[in-house]
Amino acid sequence: MSCAVFEERIAQYVGGEPDAELEQHLRACSDCAALARELAEDRDWLASHPPEMADVDYAAIRSEIRREIARPQRAWKWVAAAAAVLLAIGVASTFHRSPAPENHVARAVEQTPAPAPAPDRSLAVTAQKRAPKRSPAPLPVTHDPAVRIELATNNPDVTIILLPELKGDTQ
Amino acid sequence: MDDPPRSTAPEARLLALAKTGDLDAFEQIVALHERRVFALALRLTGSVEDAKDATQEAFVRLHRKMSQIDSDRGAGPWLYSVTVNACRDIGRDRQRSRLVPVDNLASLSPAAPDASPEGLYADRQREEHLRAVLGRLPEKERAALLLREMEGLSTQEVARVLGSSEATVRSQICTARLKLRKLLRGKL
Numbered sequence: 351m352s353c354a355v356f357e358e359r360i361a362q363y364v365g366g367e368p369d370a371e372l373e374q375h376l377r378a379c380s381d382c383a384a385l386a387r388e389l390a391e392d393r394d395w396l397a398s399h400p401p402e403m404a405d406v407d408y409a410a411i412r413s414e415i416r417r418e419i420a421r422p423q424r425a426w427k428w429v430a431a432a433a434a435v436l437l438a439i440g441v442a443s444t445f446h447r448s449p450a451p452e453n454h455v456a457r458a459v460e461q462t463p464a465p466a467p468a469p470d471r472s473l474a475v476t477a478q479k480r481a482p483k484r485s486p487a488p489l490p491v492t493h494d495p496a497v498r499i500e501l502a503t504n505n506p507d508v509t510i511i512l513l514p515e516l517k518g519d520t521q
Numbered sequence: 522m523d524d525p526p527r528s529t530a531p532e533a534r535l536l537a538l539a540k541t542g543d544l545d546a547f548e549q550i551v552a553l554h555e556r557r558v559f560a561l562a563l564r565l566t567g568s569v570e571d572a573k574d575a576t577q578e579a580f581v582r583l584h585r586k587m588s589q590i591d592s593d594r595g596a597g598p599w600l601y602s603v604t605v606n607a608c609r610d611i612g613r614d615r616q617r618s619r620l621v622p623v624d625n626l627a628s629l630s631p632a633a634p635d636a637s638p639e640g641l642y643a644d645r646q647r648e649e650h651l652r653a654v655l656g657r658l659p660e661k662e663r664a665a666l667l668l669r670e671m672e673g674l675s676t677q678e679v680a681r682v683l684g685s686s687e688a689t690v691r692s693q694i695c696t697a698r699l700k701l702r703k704l705l706r707g708k709l
Contacts, residue, residue, distance in 0.1 A: 361695040365669065388702050395651065396670035399560050401644045402569055408555050414577050415551060416544075419584045 364389040536592040565608040575607040654704040666697035
């Protein structure tokens with residue numbers, strides 16, 4: 351049994367950290383000397399290469415690397431991004447072309463005025479407040495402050511209202 | 522099997538050429554480091570197949586990030602860091618360990634390599650035992666110990682690769698050495 355107090359110092363010493371006091375102790379203590387010897391054996395073992403390395407087909411690994419780096423990098427992400435932009439442009443232009451109703455409200459989807467359960471006002475208000483952040487494309491340019499766009503969602507209780515930004519809104 | 526491209530230029534020059542898109546220079550860099558990267562990955566993952574995947578992934582990442590490599594320092598430290606991360610990712614993806622259960626193996630002591638068929642068999646058994654035992658060390662301790670003992674990195678370099686402090690790495694390496702000794706000799 352080695353002296354517990356020296357264990358960590360022996361582990362550091364085996365790693366190459368000089369320790370004159372410990373060296374003196376190792377000369378006198380056979381248990382600690384055995385511990386140092388075993389740690390040094392393990393260190394040398396770890397420094398050797400695994401025998402399986404002789405069997406590895408490195409040419410095959412290189413060939414895979416070659417093939418992988420020749421492949422276009424994550425092209426699908428760019429395709430998806432381009433598709434999203436095109437979709438947003440399409441949606442925006444659809445709203446832009448829609449004839450404005452007399453009351454200057456463009457409805458993307460008609461909501462049925464069916465007797466729906468009483469809407470949760472707090473949710474609706476939250477949705478309306480957050481609506482501008484969820485806009486997928488710039489709003490059609492308009493100088494009429496009364497024009498707004500309402501987007502019906504799958505949730506009959508939630509309607510997204512897009513309001514044009516007026517001069518001075520951001521200040 | 523084609524032979525690895527022979528490196529005829531210092532690594533700094535190869536890196537400079539590879540950064541300009543010279544594929545031949547890049548392959549020479551691969552040939553310079555592939556064995557060390559594979560050996561590290563093998564002992565980190567405990568599986569030849571996982572080590573191949575990690576080696577491949579490390580060099581693909583090297584190619585993509587070639588511009589970030591400091592030509593004067595060489596690709597080594599960067600590659601070891603990426604190898605450690607790739608092995609971690611592979612381990613998480615697979616969600617299972619291919620390590621040989623240590624309890625099924627006799628306690629084997631390290632021994633000098635032997636070229637005879639019996640000696641090779643014994644070497645492989647010892648290596649399997651070593652990898653099984655390494656698999657029982659915490660991930661960070663294992664990585665710190667292997668980077669130090671296999672790759673010969675200084676405490677400072679290991680700390681940089683693992684994104685830890687030097688004090689933490691020094692402690693991890695000491696703890697890992699003591700645990701490994703006990704595990705290898707069936708004392709833990």
